[in-house]
Amino acid sequence: MMMATNADIHTLAAPYALHALPDEDVELFEEHLAECSACAAEVEEIRETAARLGAAAAVSPPARMKDDVLRRIEQVRPLPPEVTDSGDDDRDTLRSGARRRAWRRWWGPIATGAVAALLAGIVVLGIQLNETREQLDRSQAIGAQMRELVTAPDMQVVQAEQGDSGGTVIMARSVDTAVLMVHGMEPAPAEHTYQLWFIDDDGARSAGLLGDTEDGRIGPFTAHGLADADHLGITVEPAGGSERPTTDPVMLIELA
Amino acid sequence: MPTLRPVGDEGGAEHQADTTATLGDLLERSARGDTAAFARIYDQVAGPVLGIATRVLRDRSQAEEVAQDVLVEVWRSASRYSTARGSAMAWIMTIAHRRAVDRVRREQAATDREFRMAAQAESPPYDQVAEQVEMSFEREQARRCLESLTELQRESVTLAYYDGYTYREVAELLKAPLGTVKTRLRDGLIRLRDCMGLGR
Numbered sequence A: 001m002m003m004a005t006n007a008d009i010h011t012l013a014a015p016y017a018l019h020a021l022p023d024e025d026v027e028l029f030e031e032h033l034a035e036c037s038a039c040a041a042e043v044e045e046i047r048e049t050a051a052r053l054g055a056a057a058a059v060s061p062p063a064r065m066k067d068d069v070l071r072r073i074e075q076v077r078p079l080p081p082e083v084t085d086s087g088d089d090d091r092d093t094l095r096s097g098a099r100r101r102a103w104r105r106w107w108g109p110i111a112t113g114a115v116a117a118l119l120a121g122i123v124v125l126g127i128q129l130n131e132t133r134e135q136l137d138r139s140q141a142i143g144a145q146m147r148e149l150v151t152a153p154d155m156q157v158v159q160a161e162q163g164d165s166g167g168t169v170i171m172a173r174s175v176d177t178a179v180l181m182v183h184g185m186e187p188a189p190a191e192h193t194y195q196l197w198f199i200d201d202d203g204a205r206s207a208g209l210l211g212d213t214e215d216g217r218i219g220p221f222t223a224h225g226l227a228d229a230d231h232l233g234i235t236v237e238p239a240g241g242s243e244r245p246t247t248d249p250v251m252l253i254e255l256a
Numbered sequence B: 001m002p003t004l005r006p007v008g009d010e011g012g013a014e015h016q017a018d019t020t021a022t023l024g025d026l027l028e029r030s031a032r033g034d035t036a037a038f039a040r041i042y043d044q045v046a047g048p049v050l051g052i053a054t055r056v057l058r059d060r061s062q063a064e065e066v067a068q069d070v071l072v073e074v075w076r077s078a079s080r081y082s083t084a085r086g087s088a089m090a091w092i093m094t095i096a097h098r099r100a101v102d103r104v105r106r107e108q109a110a111t112d113r114e115f116r117m118a119a120q121a122e123s124p125p126y127d128q129v130a131e132q133v134e135m136s137f138e139r140e141q142a143r144r145c146l147e148s149l150t151e152l153q154r155e156s157v158t159l160a161y162y163d164g165y166t167y168r169e170v171a172e173l174l175k176a177p178l179g180t181v182k183t184r185l186r187d188g189l190i191r192l193r194d195c196m197g198l199g200r
Helices: A013-017 A023-033 A037-056 A063-073 A098-106 A113-121 A129-138 A144-151 B023-031 B035-057 B060-076 B088-109 B113-122 B126-132 B137-147 B151-162 B167-174 B178-195
Strands: A123-125 A156-162 A165-172 A177-183 A192-200 A203-210 A218-224 A231-238 A249-254
Touching: A013 A023, A013 A037, A013 B178, A023 A037, A037 B035, A037 B088, A037 B137, A037 B151, A037 B178, A063 B035, A063 B060, A144 A165, A144 A177, A156 A249, A165 A231, A165 A249, A177 A203, A177 A231, A192 A218, A203 A218, A203 A231, B023 B035, B023 B060, B023 B088, B035 B060, B035 B088, B035 B151, B060 B088, B137 B151, B137 B178, B151 B167, B151 B178, B167 B178
Parallel strands: none
Antiparallel strands: A123 A156, A156 A165, A165 A177, A177 A218, A192 A203, A192 A231, A231 A249
């Protein structure tokens, strides 16, 4: 996936958002924008700020203006909604709400096309509680923490499948903990590791480094600090991990 | 017990005008052809839309033309608004600002510099307009936040946004290098964002 490498073009986000780019630069920047979700987030943020400046300049419109406008719209048919399955615009693909927008801002690469496709491919399923308890009882990894988690009144199981890989998360916000198991994972590249992230409106927080894969499996991996996270994400990071995600997620799981 | 209902002149069946509907909700209804919902949008945004058009264009009658076009455009393309693109207000104000700026640039291209200067001379500058404008929390906040910027930041933001100049023109006007203007613009906007409590 391409990320912005040209620092200079990146600085055009502010003038672009304010319509202060000459036409020839607009095209140039829009090409870049299509591949730079960090820029898209910045443009969006600036426009929120600018809207406040604009609203601060509000004047009282003459009364007849309302009549004129209402009369004019009688003659205008509203456009039909855009049907978005053609992938014509990455930014349109991820349109399921403000929360998603909030973490996209912090995790730039998420808004790229490949990841949008990945998101679409993820199916989240709930599993019957009893079934899960049985599964867990069979697991050798149950410790006291796990029991606390599993018996928590708000325990939930979230499962995500994507092609041959997938993950299961057992979580309870009351104990601030999520346990993750994944399967179908390639081993991390040499000198690299898989890192788990909690993602919420404030960004991505590291939830720890995942160990090596065994037969494509990882976990059960216990992560504390769930808080308000609405997604778990896994990225490939340089050995030792990173403070912030530096690559596109290889797996994203939407939490209940 | 029968309840009396006002006879709707817009013909919509279900607008028991709930006062809590957000601008986004109203846009959604508007996209389905609900003119009553649009009228409520109008009430919320016409002032800001006309305001920014007036700031950019100066000429009041041109500004009103642009504002009307913007509002009709909002009606027409309401279905294209998505919360993933930010707040409904920002979406509408972006359309308004772009239309106003386009108009200015077209005027310029049409060699109407003289006309524009005349229009500017006729229109009172910002501070004198202030009396006529709606007093609002936004206004006070924006003023306070703009004041918190450095002079170069404030001038860059103001010339680009309120006056609709390109950043190259801003650089020319401020006799500052292009790179400096871009940086001041960005820094200024970040500071404004934080000052307005929009940062995360």
